[in-house]
Amino acid sequence: MPAAAPTWDPQQYLRHADHRSRPFADLLSRVPELPAAGRPPHVADLGCGPGNVTRLLAERWPTAHITGFDNSPEMLARADRLAGPTAGGGRLDFAPADATDWTPAPGTYDLILSNATLQWVPGHPDSFPAWIEALTRGGTFAFQVPGNFDAPSHVLMRELSESARWRDRLGDVLRHADAVLSPGEYLERLVGLGCEVDSWETTYQHLLTGEDPVLDWLKGTGLRPVLTALEDDPEATEAFLAEYGELLRRAYPPTAHGTVFPFRRVFAVAHKEA
Known part of the structure; x- marks a missing residue:
């Protein structure tokens, strides 16, 4: 039986909002002007979560009609607090x-953007042709x-979930190392679509503070399938x-200045021919 879709806790997710929003800002900085x-x-x-970064799109494009999409009722309930007219009209x-x-x-959007969502979608590159087709000429998918x-963080989570104690309940709930492609593989897919x-x-070298900060981070994201199960x-x-917290403390020991949590992210910006 497939694992249940994870339930989300917006408050837990937003505990590390500053760190989580930086990759969004870095992605947005490479998006060209819209047609x-x-x-x-x-x-x-696509995958707007609690909407905390979706609203930043209105600062870049003040007159835009921006729609955030998500499949989590909990996240949408939090995001809906931000809905309405924006300051730029x-x-x-x-x-x-x-x-x-x-x-x-086809031709619906000038920009389709997705921030830290597609890793949850098996086979997501197969959707790229439809999403590129949904762009206007000169539009962007990022x-x-x-x-x-x-x-x-993830290897230990999988190993523990697949251990003798936990495998009956957790052995099939987590994603594996092939959840995303490399930058080169994404480039090849998108260039092949004419972009x-x-x-x-x-x-990123995130410097986290507090007790068990890596565990606290993961309780808002990667651990959601386990917590749901x-x-x-x-x-x-x-x-x-x-058990998992003890493993994380060994893998990410605290220093005098906090706990360093290295976090690799993969980016792509595909500009459709005008």
Whole structure:
């Protein structure tokens, strides 16, 4: 039986909002100006989460109609607080959608952007042709995904989930190292669709503070499938977190200045021919 879709906790996710928003800003800085179409730009944020970075799109394109899409009711409820007219005369709204089958009409958007979402979507590159077709001429598809599935944080999580104690309940709930492609593979896919492509990777050195900060970070993202699978058993949840937290403390020991959490991310910006 397939694992249940993870449930999300916006408050936990936003605990590290400053660190999480930096890759979005770096991605956005490489997005070119949108086509001059004689109307406000149409922008889609696929996997908008709580909307905290979606609203930054309105600062870049003040007159735009921006729609954030997500499949999490919890995230959309938080994001909806930000919906409404924007200061520059545009509009920000949110709607339910799942990136696994989201297929907007051709020529719908001037920009489709996705921030730290596609790693949750098996086979997501197969959707690229439809998403490029959904762009207006001269439009852009831009995304970033975590590229750290072979990092200790994720390797240890998988190993523990597949151990004798946990495999019956958790053995099939986590993604593996092939959840995303390399920058070169994304470039090849998108160039093959007729786009001019900029792809790269960056490893951020996040300096985290507080008790068990790497565990706290992962409770908002990568651990969501585990927490969802165990949500009806608080005792098991605490036992798993205790074991995993100990492993993380060894892998990411605190220093005098905090805990360094290296985090690789993969970026691509695909510009459709005008």
